[in-house]
Amino acid sequence: MESRYQQLYRRMALTGLAVALIPLYLVGAAIYLYFASSLEQNQSAQLQNLAVNRSSAVQLFLAERTAMLEALAHAASLDGLTTPGELRKVLTILNKRGQSFVDLGIIDSGGDHLAYEGPFRLESHNYGGEPWFEETMVRGVHVSDVFLGFRRVPHFVIAVRRDDRPEPWILRATIDSEVFTRLVRSGQIGLTGDAYIVNRGGQYQTPPRFGGEILAYAPFSTTIAPPGVNVVSRERADGRRVLTAFAWMTSKDWLLVVDRDPRESMSPLQQALKIEFVALLAASLLVGGAVVYHTRQLVGRLASEDRNRVATEAQLAHSARLVSLGRMAAGVAHEINNPLAAIGELAGLMEDLIDEQFLAGSPHAALFQENVRKIQLHVDRTRGVTHRMLGFARRMEPHQDTFNVNDVATEALSFIEREASFRGVELDRRLDPGLPMIKSDRAQLQQVVLNLLNNALDAVPDGGMITVSSHATHDSVVVTVEDNGSGIPAELNDRIFDPFFTTKAPGEGSGLGLSICHTIMKGLGGSISFESAANEGTVFRVQLPRTQM
């Protein structure tokens, strides 16, 4: 099962990441959307300007040509123009500035050619029924839509009527559709942009770049374009989504259509998006890393503090148990001591009296003396036990005592002597008699030594050996407890002083003994360490600072 620290870590890390990264991503998205929208607006405005500009250029082109023809019709006389060779000269002069006129024709009011100059054989044709002819006769000046005409080639004409004679006559010119188409196509942008003209009926007046011939019908109705200049987004015939500017011309009933694929001009946006993505990724990694690192540190510290708290609580509980055990021991010792004192004194009195009173000279005197001596011996033994119990009880409270560490070791050894003897374990005492007195908490040190002795007793096999030795260095007093048991596996070295760590069977050890020893030694300003070799045994070394007496 996942530990609660892992759960806490995950929850804190996720919350931290959410709090740090969500605003970052929101800001990133907002910047992107704002940038995209402003770029689109910019594109739309650019396209509108382009359409207005191209529309003006086309209208200027037509107005210029119309004006040239009007000026010619007014400046020159019909006779002059119909003079053979004259029209050719005029066409040459007109085409000196831009090769935009294909031919010129002078037509009488009946629709017949009076003169013609151009590459086609049109002199014999009558234009009486042609729409452009009728329009010109009615309006005086006319720019036609594109039509096939007699030559069966798409073209358009500009015609002006002159009324200086009883019968009006018409000067007509065909406009070079290549020149005109080039003019319109100068509005094409990029690889996918297009620019063309359709008339009110939807027929192409210049060929579009994609999917359409001149005079074919555009796939949309011109009614979708309101008057003036408008930019819309639409799907083109080739399936591409484009931004289209529709510009109705004012001088001619033509619609200029300019469109472009917005994606083509979105490369700055793509670039910005890439930069933003990299920046966001870097920021995410940085923020994420920091959040994860700090959360890990925090949860680690929390877990470590929890472990310490649990160990402290366990030690407190352990100490509390020892204190109550001590009180109980004191109570028992007191209850035993009073009758024991009486027994001792009674036996003592008997001994006192044997020599001097009625048993002197009795054959049983020796036996009496021996038995009284034995009673006193057992009283002494029992006294030793109760005094130890009282000492134990007293020493459960924190104290600062002055004592010899050898006495502590000897006393602790006396607690395990019986079990050691029962199991045939040899207790080897190598206590340095010249050990200096130290000032420390005797009871706590005794608890440590007793704990080490108990552990050693558990570690050695029956018939094994435990060696307790002491010595002094220049700044400390050292007690070692050595056993010839199975040793501590090297991989457990780091955990041996951890609370609740035990190698004993469940229920046999709390796993607190060495942890408490470690805490006690730290509290006393000393230290505890160990060395162990597999199948050779373990040596625990307890070190206490020497104190100035």
Next chain:
Amino acid sequence: MAINVLLVDDETSFVETLARRLTLRQFAVWQANDAETAMRILADNPTIDVVVLDVKMPGTDGLTAIKNIKRRHPMVEVILLSGHATLEASVGGMALGAFDYLLKPVRIDELVYKVEDAHRRKAIQEEKIRSLRGVTPPESNEQKT
């Protein structure tokens, strides 16, 4: 000259036996089973040198008894004897003027040694006071077992 000792303990059997043993060792011994009786005996017998006092007794306990004894008979030495000798009680007793303390059950030799020691100190103290006042020691009173 015998040392005059007053034994105070609520365990009658103990105090009686101990009294006999001390008597056999040439001490003059008085007995009491509580602090009140002890104070009476002390008032009646100003020659008592040493009081061996149980710390824990019903009624007035040993520590209160030391205070009373030291207030009324400052020269009398007190040895505390206890089956419940916590360090606090003993140190408390020492601070109140006890000569020393012993844990029950006590070896007779140890007790004899301590009583003699206490008596020595008392004698030295009295000698000092006499030399300061320039007076002679009073005759010792009747002894009692």
